[in-house]
Amino acid sequence: xxxSVTVRAPSSTANxxxxxDVFGLALDAFFDEITITKKGKGIRIIxxxxxxxxxxxxxxxxxxxxxxxxxxxxxxxEVKIKKGVPAGFGVGSSAASASAAVVAMNxxxxxxxxxxxxxxxxxxxxxxxxxxIHYDNVAASVLGGFVIVxxxxxxxxxxxxxxxxVLCIAIPDLKVPAKKTEVSRSVVPKIIKLADGIANLSNAAxxxxxFMKKDPILIGKSVxxxxxxxxxxxxxPGFKQVKENALDAGAxxxxxxxxxxxxxxxxxxxxxxxxxxxxxxxxFASSNTNCQxxxxxPCKGAIDL
Ligand code: ADP
Numbered sequence: 001x002x003x004s005v006t007v008r009a010p011s012s013t014a015n016x017x018x019x020x021d022v023f024g025l026a027l028d029a030f031f032d033e034i035t036i037t038k039k040g041k042g043i044r045i046i047x048x049x050x051x052x053x054x055x056x057x058x059x060x061x062x063x064x065x066x067x068x069x070x071x072x073x074x075x076x077x078e079v080k081i082k083k084g085v086p087a088g089f090g091v092g093s094s095a096a097s098a099s100a101a102v103v104a105m106n107x108x109x110x111x112x113x114x115x116x117x118x119x120x121x122x123x124x125x126x127x128x129x130x131x132x133i134h135y136d137n138v139a140a141s142v143l144g145g146f147v148i149v150x151x152x153x154x155x156x157x158x159x160x161x162x163x164x165x166v167l168c169i170a171i172p173d174l175k176v177p178a179k180k181t182e183v184s185r186s187v188v189p190k191i192i193k194l195a196d197g198i199a200n201l202s203n204a205a206x207x208x209x210x211f212m213k214k215d216p217i218l219i220g221k222s223v224x225x226x227x228x229x230x231x232x233x234x235x236x237p238g239f240k241q242v243k244e245n246a247l248d249a250g251a252x253x254x255x256x257x258x259x260x261x262x263x264x265x266x267x268x269x270x271x272x273x274x275x276x277x278x279x280x281x282x283x284f285a286s287s288n289t290n291c292q293x294x295x296x297x298p299c300k301g302a303i304d305l
Contacts, residue, residue: 002107004108006104006305007033007100007107008032008033008302008303008305009031009103009302010026010030010085010096011091011093012026012096012136012140012258013257014134015258017200017203017224017225017255018223018225020200020225020227022150024137024138025140025145026143027167027296027299028297028298029169029296030084032096032100033084034079034081034101034104035079035104036064037078041076043064043065043077044078045058047082049081051081051087051097052128055079058097059128060097060098062124063098063101063105063121064077066124066125067102071111079101084096087176088176088180089171089176089260089261090256090257090261091169091257092137094125094130095122095137095141098138099302100141101125102122103118107304119135119149119156122138122139123154130182130185132185135151135156139156141301141302143156144158144302145158145161145298146159147159160211161211162216162219163269165268166271167265167296168246168264169257169265170281171262172262172291173289174261176261181259184235184259188232192227196227197227203223203224203225216269219253220253220267223253223255225255228256232259236260236261237287238283238284238289241286242263242280245279245283246283250276252268273295274295277293
């Protein structure tokens with residue numbers, strides 16, 4: 001049996017507008033790489049990136065600890081983390097580490113976990129960063145493609161995205177507060193108006209139809225959220241302008257990526273992505289904020305190298 005396994009897991013965007021805590025999409029913008037080795041005693045995290053190294057505070061560390069306990073693994077485990085996904089920007093950084101860790105542990109210790117179990121353990125890891133379990137980013141990062149998360153019991157449905165769906169992400173150069181996700185979750189209303197529920201449900205259903213029909217325009221045009229985006233947008237300086245500019249430049253839909261502050265525009269292969277990125281950059285600049293823009297595609301989930 002191998003004594004070391006390396007897994008690469010992708011970034012992801014959660015929600016896609018109306019699918020709060022339900023939809024996720026794996027993106028080839030960034031990747032985390034994790035090497036898990038049977039070595040020494042206990043669980044040890046090695047990284048040169050600025051993330052917690054105490055296992056119970058690191059999403060990969062929590063995954064490894066939970067699996068070691070559950071499967072009564074006695075070996076010492078070294079977890080080497082090479083971050084590629086920027087942390088705290090709403091592109092699934094903590095989820096990528098959790099996802100790479102669960103797939104690496106599954107392979108190294110031949111745990112034979114099915115897809116839902118992989119997602120469940122990765123989700124438990126996410127709790128280390130967010131404080132509450134949500135599976136949208138980890139489901140996308142583990143399984144790849146577009147995912148729909150059902151809970152009680154956990155059941156993830158994966159759909160292969162259309163090959164001509166292209167995303168533009170603008171990542172603003174902002175100092176992200178440590179508890180960003182918790183803060184941005186706290187503003188989400190607990191009770192919603194029926195009319196808003198209907199609007200989001202119709203758009204969420206249309207997004208699923210868009211993925212099933214391999215129609216990137218239907219997907220983009222349905223990325224409309226009247227519940228969460230309106231209460232979160234004020235946390236992102238220039239959001240309204242970024243969105244308006246991207247739509248004017250030809251994007252089919254624009255929303256907050258996960259809990260933000262990144263903004264994601266949905267386009268197709270034939271759109272002018274460079275123009276859309278420049279338009280988003282101008283939008284952030286109007287609020288004196290720099291941003292990095294990335295053109296990316298949906299991608300496969302975590303794979304061992
Ligand atoms: P993101 O959308 O990038 O995952 P979150 O706010 O959910 O943003 O998570 C980032 C937070 O999680 C940071 O405070 C970071 O210190 C913490 N964290 C814990 N473990 C990791 C990890 N392995 N990779 C990235 N962030 C981690």
